[in-house]
Structure formats: structure tokens, C-alpha cells
Amino acid sequence: MLLAVDIGNTHAKFGIFDENGALVADWRAVTDHDRTADEWGVLVERFLALRGYRLAELRHCIISSVVPPATAAVSEMVRRYLHTEPLIVSAEIDIGIPVQVPNPAEVGADRLVNAVAAVKRYGAPAIVIDLGTATTFDVVSPEGAYIGGVIAPGLQLSASALFSRAARLFKVDFVFPPRVIGNTSATAMQSGLMWGYASLIEGIVARITAELGAQPTVIATGGLAEAMAEHTACITVVDQALTVDGLYEIWKRHHGS
Numbered sequence: 001m002l003l004a005v006d007i008g009n010t011h012a013k014f015g016i017f018d019e020n021g022a023l024v025a026d027w028r029a030v031t032d033h034d035r036t037a038d039e040w041g042v043l044v045e046r047f048l049a050l051r052g053y054r055l056a057e058l059r060h061c062i063i064s065s066v067v068p069p070a071t072a073a074v075s076e077m078v079r080r081y082l083h084t085e086p087l088i089v090s091a092e093i094d095i096g097i098p099v100q101v102p103n104p105a106e107v108g109a110d111r112l113v114n115a116v117a118a119v120k121r122y123g124a125p126a127i128v129i130d131l132g133t134a135t136t137f138d139v140v141s142p143e144g145a146y147i148g149g150v151i152a153p154g155l156q157l158s159a160s161a162l163f164s165r166a167a168r169l170f171k172v173d174f175v176f177p178p179r180v181i182g183n184t185s186a187t188a189m190q191s192g193l194m195w196g197y198a199s200l201i202e203g204i205v206a207r208i209t210a211e212l213g214a215q216p217t218v219i220a221t222g223g224l225a226e227a228m229a230e231h232t233a234c235i236t237v238v239d240q241a242l243t244v245d246g247l248y249e250i251w252k253r254h255h256g257s
Helices: 037-051 068-082 109-122 155-165 185-212 225-230 242-255
Strands: 002-007 011-017 023-030 060-065 126-131 134-140 146-153 217-222
Touching (some): 002 068, 011 037, 023 037, 037 068, 060 068, 060 109, 060 242, 109 126, 109 134, 134 185, 217 225, 217 242
Antiparallel strands (some): 002 011, 126 134, 134 146
């Protein structure tokens, strides 16, 4: 079985694939930059047990990460408990699609993985919107190449900045208010955050589509993907397994099955 791990700034996503390539379990954990290899091992073992699997059943591992300390700790965990060397995703390995940007090393591994999964599952052209710590838009050309994208502050980052810098404002839930015009401070902030990000998504997708000169499939993933898809017309599909599926495709390309 394969352990696929995507380590983001806020959360780490895990997926377990069986010998037939089926995703049989997945979960999400907080990314603790100080967590040791042994602590990662205990965490994985406990989650596996909840799904009815054992650590000894894992034979392979692939990792994408934007957090170097966690990359090192998880890699050591894999060597210590899985007795194998993990495949680390970067622009330096063959991911299966061309990366047509001036400096591929600048592109986050998760963004490359999402592009690979988008091509495999939905074809090209495509736009992947990942609503995480940052809100990223990654673009696959009609020819199936990764050509770049857009990085904007994530919704939670923007909200935290708003709440911390405005003395009279307070935290609100991330839900869409019934109307754009808020008649209380809470609904006014919710409108600015939620409808504001919906408009950001629609505007960026429209501009990317115009530059592509072709109609892309728009895939959303991340914590608020479902809510944004419900309130925007431009998102084609929500796929919360996109990143771990991309990791599987890259691993399969290197190890075959």
C-alpha cells in the first residue's frame, strides 16, 4: 500500500492507496512544524487503526511539501517505520506534464501535484483553485502544460488581518450572508469576506480564461471549496481528493503498477 502525504502550511493531507490504486482512506492533520519523526509515526499509526489498517501494511510513500522542517521529519518517519525511501515531489523530478515557467523550482510542490491530477482526471485546459492558507489558481494550457497561476491571500489570512487591525471588529463565521448588503457589522464582514472571495474567484477565472483563449475545466479543492462552488457560477467541480490523487499519479509514473 502507498502512503501519500501533502504537507501544507496549515494542514497535512494523507491518503492511503491499495495495490489497485484505489484511495481507501484519507485524513487531515494540523501541520506542527516541531512535530518529531516519532510523533508523526504515532499520528499515522492511530489514523490507520481508526480505518482498520496497520502501519506494517504500508510499503511506499510519496510526499509533497511546502514546509521543510515537516518534510524532514515525515521523511525520517517513513525511513524509520516504513523502511523505505520516500519520493519527494519537486520540479526536478518527472511529474508527467511539462512545467513551462522560467524557474520551476519556485512553484510549490502541491501546485504541481494539483496540475497533474487535473490533467489526468479532467483533461486540459484546466484551472485548479486551492482554497488553503493561500488561495491559489494553477493553470494548465490546452496542450496540457503547467504554465503558472495566481497566488492571493487565503480567506482565513485576510480575516485574521481584518480582525487584528480593526479594534471594533470581531470574528465571524465563514458563511455566506443572505444578502450582499449587510445590515449588521457581522453580516457586513461576512459579505466582504465570503462574497468578496467569490467575486475574486469569478474575476480571476474570467481573466485567465480570456488569456487562455479556451474554456477550461475549473476544479476547486480545499476547506471552503464546496461553499464557494455553491455561490459562484465558474467552478465546474469540487474535488477534495485532487492532491492525493495527483501524488498517486506521480508515484505510479516513477514506480509503475
